Amino acid sequence: MFRNYWKIMLRSLLKNKVFTLINLLGLATGMAVCLLLVLYIQSEFGYDTFHANGDRIYRLSMERKYPTRSAFRGGIPRSIGEAVKKEFPGVLEVTRVANLLGPDGEIRIDEKVFRKQRALMADSNFFTVFSGQFIEGDAITALQRPGTAVLTESAARRYFGSPAGAMGKKILVGFGQCIISAVCKDWPEKNHMPFDALLSWAGQDWMRKPEYIYFGPACYLLLDRNASPEALQAKLPQMVNKYVAPVVPAIFGESWQQFLAEGNGYNYSLMALKDIHLHSVLEDEIVPAGSIRDLIVLACIAAFILLLAGVNFVNLSTALAVQRAREVGVRKTFGSRRADLIRQFLTESIAFAFASILLALGLTAAFTPLLSAISGHQLSFLYFLQPLRLLLVLAFAFVIGIAAGLYPAFVLSSFDPMEVLKGKFKNSRRGIALRNGLVIFQFTISVILIICTIVVNRQMQYVLGESLGFRQDHVIAVERLFNLRKFNSGPQSFFNEVASLAGVSGISKCNDLPAYYEEGGGATFATLDGRTSRTNRLIHVDENYLGILDLQLVQGRFFDKAMGTDSLGVVLNEEAVTDFGFKNPIGQRLVSKEPYYDSTDRKTKNIFTVIGVVRNFHYQSLRKKIGPLMMVNANKFGFGMVTVRINGDHFGSTLAAIENSWRRMDSKDEFRFSFLDQQVAALYKAEKTQQKIFTIFSTLAILIACVGLLGLSTYSVRQRTKEMSIRKVLGAMPGNIVLLLSRNFLLLVGVASLIAFPLAWWAMHAWLQNFAYRVDIPVWVFLLSGSLAAFIAMLTIGYQAIRAAISNPISSLRSE
Numbered sequence: 001m002f003r004n005y006w007k008i009m010l011r012s013l014l015k016n017k018v019f020t021l022i023n024l025l026g027l028a029t030g031m032a033v034c035l036l037l038v039l040y041i042q043s044e045f046g047y048d049t050f051h052a053n054g055d056r057i058y059r060l061s062m063e064r065k066y067p068t069r070s071a072f073r074g075g076i077p078r079s080i081g082e083a084v085k086k087e088f089p090g091v092l093e094v095t096r097v098a099n100l101l102g103p104d105g106e107i108r109i110d111e112k113v114f115r116k117q118r119a120l121m122a123d124s125n126f127f128t129v130f131s132g133q134f135i136e137g138d139a140i141t142a143l144q145r146p147g148t149a150v151l152t153e154s155a156a157r158r159y160f161g162s163p164a165g166a167m168g169k170k171i172l173v174g175f176g177q178c179i180i181s182a183v184c185k186d187w188p189e190k191n192h193m194p195f196d197a198l199l200s201w202a203g204q205d206w207m208r209k210p211e212y213i214y215f216g217p218a219c220y221l222l223l224d225r226n227a228s229p230e231a232l233q234a235k236l237p238q239m240v241n242k243y244v245a246p247v248v249p250a251i252f253g254e255s256w257q258q259f260l261a262e263g264n265g266y267n268y269s270l271m272a273l274k275d276i277h278l279h280s281v282l283e284d285e286i287v288p289a290g291s292i293r294d295l296i297v298l299a300c301i302a303a304f305i306l307l308l309a310g311v312n313f314v315n316l317s318t319a320l321a322v323q324r325a326r327e328v329g330v331r332k333t334f335g336s337r338r339a340d341l342i343r344q345f346l347t348e349s350i351a352f353a354f355a356s357i358l359l360a361l362g363l364t365a366a367f368t369p370l371l372s373a374i375s376g377h378q379l380s381f382l383y384f385l386q387p388l389r390l391l392l393v394l395a396f397a398f399v400i401g402i403a404a405g406l407y408p409a410f411v412l413s414s415f416d417p418m419e420v421l422k423g424k425f426k427n428s429r430r431g432i433a434l435r436n437g438l439v440i441f442q443f444t445i446s447v448i449l450i451i452c453t454i455v456v457n458r459q460m461q462y463v464l465g466e467s468l469g470f471r472q473d474h475v476i477a478v479e480r481l482f483n484l485r486k487f488n489s490g491p492q493s494f495f496n497e498v499a500s501l502a503g504v505s506g507i508s509k510c511n512d513l514p515a516y517y518e519e520g521g522g523a524t525f526a527t528l529d530g531r532t533s534r535t536n537r538l539i540h541v542d543e544n545y546l547g548i549l550d551l552q553l554v555q556g557r558f559f560d561k562a563m564g565t566d567s568l569g570v571v572l573n574e575e576a577v578t579d580f581g582f583k584n585p586i587g588q589r590l591v592s593k594e595p596y597y598d599s600t601d602r603k604t605k606n607i608f609t610v611i612g613v614v615r616n617f618h619y620q621s622l623r624k625k626i627g628p629l630m631m632v633n634a635n636k637f638g639f640g641m642v643t644v645r646i647n648g649d650h651f652g653s654t655l656a657a658i659e660n661s662w663r664r665m666d667s668k669d670e671f672r673f674s675f676l677d678q679q680v681a682a683l684y685k686a687e688k689t690q691q692k693i694f695t696i697f698s699t700l701a702i703l704i705a706c707v708g709l710l711g712l713s714t715y716s717v718r719q720r721t722k723e724m725s726i727r728k729v730l731g732a733m734p735g736n737i738v739l740l741l742s743r744n745f746l747l748l749v750g751v752a753s754l755i756a757f758p759l760a761w762w763a764m765h766a767w768l769q770n771f772a773y774r775v776d777i778p779v780w781v782f783l784l785s786g787s788l789a790a791f792i793a794m795l796t797i798g799y800q801a802i803r804a805a806i807s808n809p810i811s812s813l814r815s816e
Contacts, residue, residue, distance in 0.1 A: 026707040030309020031360035037302035043377045044290045047277035051131040057273040060219045072536045074282040078216035083243045090227025095123045098217035108172040119197040129222045137182025146203025149178035152186045155196040172329035193286045234267040244772035311438045313404040340411045349405020351528045357397035442705040443752035449698035450785040469548040469617030472677035478642045497661045503654025508544040509639035514619040515683040524593035540634035556586040556612035567636040569611040576628035597777045623773035753786035
């Protein structure tokens with residue numbers, strides 16, 4: 001029986017080669033896209049699952065409320081964890097972790113410099129909370145002694161050739177030297193705090209001093225098996241009242257009640273370790289967190305694409321049913337039961353789905369490296385070749401075959417043999433209505449994706465465009481000036497030498513630039529009368545900073561080297577003026593609550609004077625609302641960065657000259673710099689990756705819809721060939737024929753657009769809420785998207801329509 005099924009199926013497929021190819025490519029492409037997205041989505045799951053106590057580890061995070069904004073931090077005051085442990089017996093261990101080096105950090109061994117290394121600092125009980133498989137040394141004593149460090153196996157081999165060879169050796173991390181006390185196996189790639197070296201906090205006396213106010217390290221809690229995270233969460237506000245409230249008056253000069261009344265506050269919360277990667281919204285993650293919302297969007301796209309491919313299959317199968325009507329009629333006349341026919345057509349559908357999944361696996365293997373490059377994830381096609389997963393993929397094809405074949409099978413098997421054999425069979429109105437409905441569905445999805453793609457690209461152009469409030473082009477930043485401090489006046493000498501170069505059009509000392517330090521540093525300043533105290537972002541800049549970034553001064557003036565009093569001047573942005581409540585900011589006097597900004601003897605308070613106000617600019621991501629910003633004089637309070645604007649006509653030669661200046665001062669250390677515009681772009685790397693992935697897969701979805709439309713238009717033209725021939729004989733012009741054949745499809749696209757517009761607006765409005773500053777969604781986006789869908793439909797069906805319009809009607813009419 002099944003042998004007969006195969007023969008009939010092959011005959012049918014070979015008889016309709018064009019439709020077979022369209023169906024196969026459409027379904028295989030949809031499956032391949034779905035598999036690629038599954039490969040990407042699964043790479044974002046399974047973070048931090050390798051820890052033995054992982055289900056009992058929670059991270060404390062903090063919302064620091066300010067009068068006009070909130071900061072969400074994983075780095076919390078260093079004594080909070082111990083306070084929580086004291087108040088809640090269910091907490092077994094508390095360990096703190098701080099990011100010592102960023103992704104571009106350096107570790108030195110004698111004269112060797114290893115770049116792009118990550119180093120963390122942690123409490124001695126780190127490996128009591130987290131898992132570590134030790135090759136040398138042991139977990140209990142690894143971090144107990146001051147000045148010790150644990151290396152990963154790969155780092156030990158990179159630095160010293162072997163784990164055993166690393167033991168007892170010294171490494172220089174930043175300004176500190178450490179002795180290697182242990183080597184552990186590398187953690188799996190899926191973890192939220194990767195490291196090459198883990199340094200001990202043991203012996204750091206300042207870490208034992210109580211601190212409940214200022215940002216500090218990340219804090220992780222190991223709970224007892226019977227402890228309730230919910231109960232602990234409910235107690236956290238009480239802990240704030242007991243430990244934080246009493247120290248506020250001494251630091252901020254006001255009572256706890258006044259502090260809260262102004263809009264300040266501290267809210268603590270718990271997050272399970274396994275949830276950190278996909279659910280964290282904190283500003284200071286060691287590596288950028290993923291987004292469960294983005295994965296849901298991609299999963300929806302995968303489902304839509306698969307639906308589109310399935311719709312194509314159903315549409316073409318039902319459309320071609322009329323060509324198999326006589327076969328069904330003859331077989332029913334000779335005694336075939338409807339169940340036999342349904343079984344046959346489902347078998348054909350399943351076989352077709354298996355052929356499609358094989359082709360889809362080939363396409364997935366071919367395009368996996370490209371998706372890896374775009375996404376930045378190490379994706380491997382081998383993921384699907386494990387026996388269980390391969391079985392699931394085949395089961396996936398089986399289900400698609402059943403789902404896509406059910407309706408065609410029941411339609412084909414329902415034909416009345418008498419009507420068919422008498423030649424009275426016609427396409428049913430129900431079948432035509434279904435095909436039209438499916439076309440509307442396809443183009444509804446397509447129009448939604450076109451609108452979403454346009455809006456995502458507009459938002460990214462806004463983010464990376466000239467709307468940030470400062471100039472980005474031809475600006476470089478040279479950091480790591482601490483390497484020059486071993487030379488007399490090294491940083492200042494380097495600054496002076498670079499400033500004298502002919503191709504340098506501007507140079508500035510500072511400790512921060514927009515997009516460089518997303519979380520940044522802050523300081524608390526108060527008015528002289530003590531009535532208003534604010535903790536705001538603070539940066540050190542010199543008199544040239546305004547011109548380098550082309551910031552706009554709206555009141556007063558900027559720093560002036562000739563004005564000696566400017567050493568204690570302060571420049572605010574407009575948001576800081578609002579935050580302090582100044583109606584006339586120029587001349588307002590402030591004092592700092594930070595000892596660093598006191599007089600040299602640390603016994604008297606420096607009095608700062610507001611000398612200017614700059615227009616708000618985006619020193620952080622557009623995902624965040626512009627916050628209050630204060631600038632103090634870098635010439636007095638220090639700088640760690642030299643910012644240079646280079647003349648575009650002499651960019652290469654000037655950059656080489658700056659490097660030569662560096663090497664004359666420190667020939668052993670590599671000159672490293674970064675471009676401001678590239679740093680800004682890197683700030684939105686996740687969004688750019690999302691934009692690329694979204695655009696690519698949206699385009700593929702639209703192409704799949706077009707493949708289905710091509711098949712339907714080809715079939716429709718064939719069905720109406722004689723009608724068009726008669727019309728031409730009676731005088732119809734080619735343009736009339738094209739319009740007649742296209743009109744129905746264009747009407748369906750119009751209906752699809754009307755359905756898609758509100759759905760797309762809702763989806764994009766929700767997505768744009770992730771950005772504090774965002775583009776609007778103008779009407780022209782919807783009109784353009786509908787027009788593009790109509791244009792795509794016309795391109796798809798135009799060839800067949802034009803071909804029918806210019807064909808010779810005589811040959812068609814003679815074919816009967």
